[in-house]
Amino acid sequence: MITPRFSCSQTENAVVVSMYCPSIRAADVEINVDETLVTVHVNPYFLRLNFSKPLLEDDQSSANYDPSTGTLTVTLTKEHPGEAFDDLDLLAKLLAPRRAADKVTPSIEVVASENAAEDDLVAQAGRLSLENEELAQAEENDWQLPQEVPQEGLPPLSLSTQKHYGFLDMHSGYLRHVLHTENEVNELGGDAEECTKEERTARRIKHEDEKFDEEHYMADFMDDEYIQELIDWIHPHISDGTPFQYTEKENKEMLRLPRKEYIATESQTHDLYLTLVTLLFSYTYDSRTSQHDPTPESAWTMSNLTPAFTALDPPRSAHYSGGPHVFTDAEIQETLVPSYRRSLTFPLYRSFALAERCRKDVAALLQKGKRTVMRCLLEMKDILDHHEVYYIYSKIWLDDFSVWIQAEAHDEVLKVLGDAVVKAKVDKALIGWDLDIIESAALQAEDRETDSDDESSESD
Incomplete structure (x- = not known):
């Protein structure tokens, strides 16, 4: 997929994304809005933007394509009209992946069980819940592997004479x-x-x-x-x-x-x-x-x-x-x-x-x-x-x-x-x-x- 050239601006009630997508079929444009995450796909272009505040795709939203200039203009409604969106000119920041949000999942406490069969059933259900939780976390994290910052103060482990820099x-x-x-x-x-x-x-x-x-x-x-x-x-x-x-x-x-x-x-x-x-x-x-x-x-x-x-x-x-x-x-x-x-x-x-x-x-x-x-x-x-x-x-x-x-x-x-x-x-x-x-x-x-x-x- 090709990341198109784009720019972002805003009005009192909307955010406007202008993309340069020459020679496309306007009918094939797919737009998805998930709170702060906006994706636009039209073969062979794909654009994923992560804004600082949530947007809506409602009746006031629109997408217009000008074939003479090759410009696709997507207008999305602000969830809170009048709210100012920061850093719309920092394109790399908009393109950065959305960070995983903390998620609280309900827990189930087993008070008592009648027999071993019920115990097995509860255990299987627990494993299933864990798998669903892991899938949910993966999806929330945009299917990226989780990463943690190494603890400071630990000596570096080096198995090679080559050193890193930059x-x-x-x-x-x-x-x-x-x-x-x-x-x-x-x-x-x-x-x-x-x-x-x-x-x-x-x-x-x-x-x-x-x-x-x-x-x-x-x-x-x-x-x-x-x-x-x-x-x-x-x-x-x-x-x-x-x-x-x-x-x-x-x-x-x-x-x-x-x-x-x-x-x-x-x-x-x-x-x-x-x-x-x-x-x-x-x-x-x-x-x-x-x-x-x-x-x-x-x-x-x-x-x-x-x-x-x-x-x-x-x-x-x-x-x-x-x-x-x-x-x-x-x-x-x-x-x-x-x-x-x-x-x-x-x-x-x-x-x-x-x-x-x-x-x-x-x-x-x-x-x-x-x-x-x-x-x-x-x-x-x-x-x-x-x-x-x-x-x-x-x-x-x-x-x-x-x-x-x-x-x-x-x-x-x-x-x-x-x-x-x-x-x-x-x-x-x-x-x-x-x-x-x-x-x-x-x-x-x-x-x-x-x-x-x-x-x-x-x-x-």
């Missing part, structure tokens, strides 16, 4: 032949599939230390006229005050995303929000240095600045204590430091002031909510998807992240995170390369050169 450590095998590709950002070499999390972090830090160039940093610190122009530039996604609306291209990209539902613990979800900070940092650095006009180097730049890509080393907070999402100053600093280090080591422009400006961009994007964040991820994903090597990072991170942002992320948490990022203080001492000493040496050298020029002019 979004929620769900992926492996993408870097098995990395040495035979032109992957210039991979810092794990041929051991990418076997490195532990601790080894990934150690190799990343070692590589950053080896590649940091004092002279390059000093040159950009002293000759920063163009960097100041980059810092003064304003990102259009931050300055745009018009009502948000996804473009047709963005809607098409969202329809291509995988249909997945993620089961994450609270600590895993917390770490995903922190990883989002590093993704947006890489995105904002490239956007600012390219003036939001991607270059052939953009895929390399974003991949190289993202620790989760280049070393498979996303942030993992050691400070999370459970409960509501609270982001401490310490964990925000620990999340940002690798991004700062990489921005001062690998790209063309290496400026601490530029890194600070990118941090403020990240905070502003987070505060605008998940729709703006989703737009940034889609732009980042589009750049990587069209690269012949770095597309793998889109597969193991951005595909899943884009689905998760729509279906699971919350604007309230993103705002809290944005507030924490804008207040974060990343001291130069945390970077680890004596940046203050390097800058002081550069200024002193400039002063000596100025004094020498003045003495020469006086002697003349």
Whole structure:
């Protein structure tokens, strides 16, 4: 079955679903409404949407097909007129499977029995009730196998040297032949599939230390006229005050995303929000240095600045204590430091002031909510998807992240995170390369050169 392109809107009393289904027979359209679950089937198209509130298929509902445009328009009545339906523009969230609802089943207590035959009959009836209950639960869960989140604190069982990585450590095998590709950002070499999390972090830090160039940093610190122009530039996604609306291209990209539902613990979800900070940092650095006009180097730049890509080393907070999402100053600093280090080591422009400006961009994007964040991820994903090597990072991170942002992320948490990022203080001492000493040496050298020029002019 083909999932058609579609969009959703609402009126005071109805929800309208518009589907692009060219060359169909209108008489074959089948529509089923089960409270929040709506399915539309017409060969070869099938669409299943899970709304936030219940709908009705009554006399006011309708389905109209325009053969000239190939558009099927389905109008369904709201069970409670005037009720606002949230997130109708988050297509991946609408496509996500409906979660199983808690169900209370009546129980039967056997008080007494007359004989063994009756006991057998009661036992058979009990088994039959159990089977019916299991079938009912399976049907309620859309015939999906039940899943439970593993208990935290248990040591992982590993029967292979291969390690998992990517979004929620769900992926492996993408870097098995990395040495035979032109992957210039991979810092794990041929051991990418076997490195532990601790080894990934150690190799990343070692590589950053080896590649940091004092002279390059000093040159950009002293000759920063163009960097100041980059810092003064304003990102259009931050300055745009018009009502948000996804473009047709963005809607098409969202329809291509995988249909997945993620089961994450609270600590895993917390770490995903922190990883989002590093993704947006890489995105904002490239956007600012390219003036939001991607270059052939953009895929390399974003991949190289993202620790989760280049070393498979996303942030993992050691400070999370459970409960509501609270982001401490310490964990925000620990999340940002690798991004700062990489921005001062690998790209063309290496400026601490530029890194600070990118941090403020990240905070502003987070505060605008998940729709703006989703737009940034889609732009980042589009750049990587069209690269012949770095597309793998889109597969193991951005595909899943884009689905998760729509279906699971919350604007309230993103705002809290944005507030924490804008207040974060990343001291130069945390970077680890004596940046203050390097800058002081550069200024002193400039002063000596100025004094020498003045003495020469006086002697003349």
